[in-house]
Amino acid sequence: MYFAVFGFDRSGLMDNNALRSMPRPLRIEFPGAVYHIMARGNQGNPVFADDQDRRRFLETLAETSEKTGWRVHAYVLMGNHYHLLAETPEPNLVAGMKWLQGTYTQRYNWRHQLHGYLFQGRYKAIPVQADNDGYLETVSTYIHLNPARAGLVQIGREPLRTYAWSSYPWYLAPANKGPEWLCRQRVLGSLHLKSPKGYEAYIESRALELGLKAGQRELEHKWKALRRGWYVGNDGFLDKLRVRLGRRLRPAKRDSHSGGANKEHGRLAAEQMLREALDALHLAEADLDEMRKGAPEKKVIAWWLRKRTTMSLAWISDRLRMGHPATVSHAVSQAKRGGNRGLERLKREVERLERPVQ
Numbered sequence: 001m002y003f004a005v006f007g008f009d010r011s012g013l014m015d016n017n018a019l020r021s022m023p024r025p026l027r028i029e030f031p032g033a034v035y036h037i038m039a040r041g042n043q044g045n046p047v048f049a050d051d052q053d054r055r056r057f058l059e060t061l062a063e064t065s066e067k068t069g070w071r072v073h074a075y076v077l078m079g080n081h082y083h084l085l086a087e088t089p090e091p092n093l094v095a096g097m098k099w100l101q102g103t104y105t106q107r108y109n110w111r112h113q114l115h116g117y118l119f120q121g122r123y124k125a126i127p128v129q130a131d132n133d134g135y136l137e138t139v140s141t142y143i144h145l146n147p148a149r150a151g152l153v154q155i156g157r158e159p160l161r162t163y164a165w166s167s168y169p170w171y172l173a174p175a176n177k178g179p180e181w182l183c184r185q186r187v188l189g190s191l192h193l194k195s196p197k198g199y200e201a202y203i204e205s206r207a208l209e210l211g212l213k214a215g216q217r218e219l220e221h222k223w224k225a226l227r228r229g230w231y232v233g234n235d236g237f238l239d240k241l242r243v244r245l246g247r248r249l250r251p252a253k254r255d256s257h258s259g260g261a262n263k264e265h266g267r268l269a270a271e272q273m274l275r276e277a278l279d280a281l282h283l284a285e286a287d288l289d290e291m292r293k294g295a296p297e298k299k300v301i302a303w304w305l306r307k308r309t310t311m312s313l314a315w316i317s318d319r320l321r322m323g324h325p326a327t328v329s330h331a332v333s334q335a336k337r338g339g340n341r342g343l344e345r346l347k348r349e350v351e352r353l354e355r356p357v358q
Contacts, residue, residue: 004061006125027093027094027125027269028127028244028245029088029091029092029093029312030091030244031088031089031090032087032088032130033087033088033091033124033127034084034085034086034087034127034128034129034136035084035085035086035087035093035121035124035125035126035127035128035131036084036085036124036125036128036143036232037083037085037086037097037124037125038081038082038083038084038123038124038213039081039082039101039119039120039123039124039168040080040081040119040120040127040141041080041119042116042117042118042120043082043117043120044120046079046080046083047079047080047081047108047118047119048077048079048165049108051165052075052111052225053108053111054165056104056107056108056111057077057082057098057104057326058077058179059178059298060100060103060104060107061075061084061100061181062180063103064096064100064103064163064180064283065181066181066318067096067099068088068092068095068096068099069088069089069090069092070086070087070088070089070092070096070181071086071089071181071183071186072084072085072086072087072167072179072181072182072183073085073086073087073136073140073167073182073183073184073186073187074139074140074143074167074168074187075165075166075167075182076143076146076147076165076168077165077166078146078147078150078152081332083142083143083146084143084253085136085139085140085143087130087183087186092297093125093312096135097123097125101117101118101119101123104118105117105118107121112353118219120257120279124266125228126229126231126232127232127233127237127241128231128233129232129234129237130186130235131236132233132234134190135232135233136186136187136190137187137190137191138232139321140187140190141203141206143166143167144160144167144168144171144203145160145203145206145207145210146166146217147160147163147166148160148207148210149210149317152206153208154304155208155210155211156211159204160203160204161200162206165239165303166272167182167184168203170182170184171184171187171188171196171199171200171203171258172199172200173196175197175273185354187222217307224286224297226342230267230268230271245268250286258265265313267311269309270305270309270315271310273304273305273308273309273353274301274319277300277304277305277350278301280349280350280352281300281301281346281349281350283297288320288321289321291321293321293322293323293327294322294327294331296340296342296343296346297346298320298321298322298331299331299332299334299335299343300335300343300346300347300349300350301320301340301350302316302317302320302322302328302331302332302334302335303332303335303347304347304350304351306328306332312325313326313328313329315323316328335347
């Protein structure tokens with residue numbers, strides 16, 4: 001388990017004072033870990049001004065991979081953010097990201113005669129279960145379809161390979177072509193494909209699905225976990241992550257963490273409580289998308305999370321798909337007051353989950 005944050009001074013170099021003063025967010029590192037990594041520009045600003053910047057970023061990524069041994073399975077460079085699907089044979093995510101973003105920031109600032117931050121706060125690094133082909137396929141497809149989702153490629157009028165700043169065109173190249181640090185076989189294997197033509201047919205068909213409302217809804221539903229969750233995998237993978245965090249999200253001393261790490265611990269505990277509440281009410285997370293915002297089950301789960309965690313109304317509203325945080329506040333008050341027979345029955349179901357407050 002490793003804790004780190006990144007701060008840069010006005011020249012783009014690591015600021016040690018910032019490191020000492022800022023909270024230390026929780027990171028999960030272990031040999032062979034695979035992550036979906038995403039970082040945005042500071043205040044939503046571009047991180048690539050032109051193609052020269054994009055080439056420079058890929059050069060920096062190549063150097064990072066050489067220094068750390070990373071294996072990059074997929075990437076895409078957008079206007080104000082980038083995505084990576086990266087594997088770390090050694091537990092060095094934090095060290096690698098420090099070098100990648102710090103070095104690129106220096107190079108970008110030097111070229112454009114700028115100072116200060118380039119990237120926005122923390123990057124996201126979501127662990128991905130790599131021993132299950134379905135999860136690698138989901139993340140890599142999401143990354144490769146980003147230009148189509150963003151309208152940078154006109155679906156049905158031009159092939160996705162025309163977007164050059166993605167690993168996808170390299171997937172269509174011969175095996176002996178392409179960057180040494182880009183590993184294509186694992187993703188192709190997850191789809192049981194051996195040829196570039198097979199992968200092209202697969203990805204282009206997914207792109208066409210984005211042009212259809214039904215297909216877009218299906219893909220977006222499949223990708224929600226990538227944007228909302230903190231891991232991509234099954235229950236067994238979640239258990240392994242908990243072990244690596246050094247605790248089971250049950251009794252833990254809150255003073256054993258500080259700042260961002262404390263907040264992260266609380267969020268992980270809340271995610272687990274949400275899963276347990278859904279199980280108690282015989283619901284799956286996908287059901288939340290279909291239920292109305294004020295459904296009794298949502299009201300009771302909101303009340304339970306508000307009672308047993310320190311998560312905000314906004315977080316609960318987002319996770320339960322309840323719309324405005326005021327809806328959660330009203331629902332919590334209604335469940336707390338009692339008197340509604342249906343709500344009381346549901347409350348009894350989740351109260352069986354009694355566990356220490358996190």
